[in-house]
Amino acid sequence: MEVQDDIGYLSMEAVDHHDDDSQSQELKEDATYYVNDEENDDQEQYLYTEADVQEGTSSGITVHTRETEDGDPEVLGIDDDDDSQEEKEEYETVTIVPSQGESGEVSYVLIVQQPEAKEKEDDMKVFEFDEAEGDMQQTDNEEDLDDKNTVKKATSTPKKQTTATAHMCNYCNYTSPKRYLLSRHMKSHSEERPHKCSVCERGFKTLASLQNHVNTHTGTKPHKCKYCDSAFTTSGELVRHVRYRHTHEKPHHCSECDYSSVELSKLKRHMRCHTGERPYQCPHCTYASPDTFKLKRHLRIHTGEKPYECDICQARFTQSNSLKAHRLIHTGNKPVFKCELCPATCGRKTDLRIHVQKLHTSERPLKCKRCGKAFPDRYTFKLHCKTHDGEKCFKCDLCPYASSSQRHLESHMLVHTDQKPYQCELCDQAFRQKQLLRRHQNLYHNPNYVPPQPREKQHECAECGRSFRHKGNLIRHMAIHDPESTAQERQLALKIGRQKRIQIIDGQQVEVMDDDDEDDEEDEEDDETQMLAVEGDDGQQYVVLEVIHLQDGDGTEQTVAVVGDDTELTTETVMHDATDMADLSDPNLMSQLTDASNDGFQSSLTEDKLEKKVAVKHEMVTEDDVKTCFGFDDDDDEETEETMDYY
DNA sequence: CGATTGAGCGCCCTCTGCTGGGTGCGA
């Protein structure tokens, strides 16, 4: 944009301090130098930052361009939402004239003329800037940068270079040993532009610069890249292109880090990362940007401008990359970021980072409540907790009983305290569990209670022809036939075989079941309808009246099933080692048993037969040594009811 | 004197990374 070009330009030449600040940051500091007399207040100085010039906020000190050709509509667009818009439409004239100070030093005067005041000299604002002071006010940053990067211009240390034979410029501190060089240099202070472009009227000081300019009109690019097909108007552009694209030569190195750049201006821009400098203040909020582009981009959030439109859904975005990310929604090829510490994957890098932060980092170690071990992060902690699954960590202090569930241990402790908190209001019976009380009330105090019918045995084993009412039982049964069965499963099968011989129900396997469905979640609220049915291989129906866990001195659990069939009641005892059971791979097995081992029971039998069995059941329960055990691996809701084969 | 070199400003682009609101699902 010409505005910055001209002003920055003038300041650099006239004040002759180093042009080491990239882009128009120069302006701000120049402005600081200029304003050292009658306009010498901070506010006035501030008005001269480039941001302000660009924003048009410099109340009255407006921007000018002599060459209207390159007026950048986008930059003007930034100004559109500014309150001094009308001022920007009238360009001012900026000229620079030398003036001799008393001390012999040369000063310069920046004359800002408002267009409507062009005929009236007294309306001009005149800023005088002193070159000596300007030099003194060079910031450390700038000098450092120059020193470290050896990009000093010849004019940067004019006084030192001055010798008796040197030819000095009166307009700046340019010196040269040759007179003709000085005279050529003086042209740079001339505003004369004798070489006019025939296309756009613009004037140039030299024929060469005019020729370059004309080439931009005609598209003539005489300088061809020898590595690729690119071509450029000037040789400088070509050299730069080659460095960027082919040789990657980066002559400018950062003294603070390992950054280096092709262009010095890029290094200067980069240095703001180290200094934190943010010269471009947003006029609408507190944001300040380190460069003009970011400010311009930022301004879109105030103007609402959304230049990027999705060609598929017409959604609009303020940034190109937002559109790019959005377009992935339509194309569907989404990247996958895999966590190195666990199997998790995330759709975006950021999400993966959050995942790692949440699961794989922890301020302090996490301690396992069951075993006290500490873990550095949530992931290993959770993994560890899984290892406790099926483990009976909650041990009774008074007997060898152990359970994986604290709830079950608490329930078990009622045995030791001889508590039965659930008292039937209609009779003297009391129970240790609420659901047992409910069943009792159904059976004894609810004449309308109708026990559910047993269902058909729909699930038949393809190997041996045996059929089951519940698919889960069939699946479990299939392990017997499976040669690939795991060692644990074979162990179970062996155990089953061992246990068979102590069964007293016709020497046949029986199935413990209830009527709740393990396959689908129908009748969830139906916890009134539990029953324990025992089914022999002969298809004979038994009813489990009681499943009781006894524990002897060495921790071996005995499961006692009290069963009955249509005609008689039988007591069946199954011995199994509690530790072995904990090793079984099927945790459901035990939970199923647990749910079956309740004080109350229901039966599909007729009312009068129920009477008979209840009597037997109560006999069992009143045995002092018999301990009802709820403590199997039931991590789920205590109302959960599943089925099992019971041998 | 023309050509070259290097600096400088400006514009635009991409890649990157963070934030914060929202949703679905399983524990």
Added chain:
DNA sequence: ATCGCACCCAGCAGAGGGCGCTCAATCG
């Protein structure tokens, strides 16, 4: 019902690359 978590998405800032153009200084 609630929470944790993976996932989704838009918004937006930081940093840097590349080029168009101009000009002063210097070179040959």
